[in-house]
Amino acid sequence: MPIQAVVFDIGNVLLEWHPERFYDAQIGPDRRRALFADVDLHGMNLGVDRGDDFRSSVYGLADQHPEWQDEIRLWHDSWLQMAAPEIPHSTRLLRALKSNGTPVFALSNFGIGTFEIACKAYPVLTEFDRSYVSGYMQTLKPEAEIYARLEADCGVEPGHLLFADDRSENTKAAEARGWQTHLFTTPDGWANRLVHEGLLTDEQAK
Known part of the structure; x- marks a missing residue:
């Protein structure tokens, strides 16, 4: 899809x-x-x-x-x-997706107080089209509720979502709902996946 x-x-x-x-x-x-x-x-x-x-x-x-x-x-x-340092290549990928018009969401286990601290230190965290942060939602990955609430709020069918996470239990929970997923190990691997999906060009993915 x-x-x-x-x-x-x-x-x-x-x-x-x-x-x-x-x-x-x-x-x-x-x-x-x-x-x-x-x-x-x-x-x-x-x-x-x-x-x-x-x-x-x-x-x-x-x-x-x-x-x-x-x-x-x-x-x-x-x-x-x-919570440091920022991963610059990942930031570039997020911004390249946005520049192409692809909606970009956050889905993260993060506290309320810690997320506020991080947003001040790392402006990229304020650039998502929608942010789904566990502390505010009072549910965590890999619990089904947090994925279901993202689906209901964003209006995108599960099969049309591509989710990158570094923990396999979180990607597997998303896969069980029909999401497409990427187990993040390096930004280069994530860049290659985004190119493979036709979301970025090779140049944009650098």
Whole structure:
């Protein structure tokens, strides 16, 4: 089916997202491994992505683990350093699609507070035609609800959507609904897919 809209995940598609890398640089790999073993930071972050308040979630978890309090608070206080850097090639692809008149949507697990921070730092995140952000929607990928709500809101039939995400469970959930998908590993691979679909020329995809 011809593609009528392209859907981008954000983390590790438009922005790198590697909390472990950040903590390795801050406290060293050994202490980072101990921290992540003792404290469910990713579980806390899923709550933020579902709509929990960003600061109170991080600081509340820190209060529960006084031995790691300073390190846990970094998740809030230095969050932007974890969501970095931007992936420039992916940004160029998004803007090339828009310049060709292809609607471009975001579908991302992202907190309300963190998304607001990211939009100020990365203007590309404000350039989507429509944004479907889990914190505002209070549902997460790969839950069926978030995909269904995108379909209902945008008016594009599932088979005419092309969705890029770096996590296979998220692309598989979309495929189950009839979406066309791309498992993102590199921007070059994504560029080749967009050219293959006839959405960009080779020159535009550079």
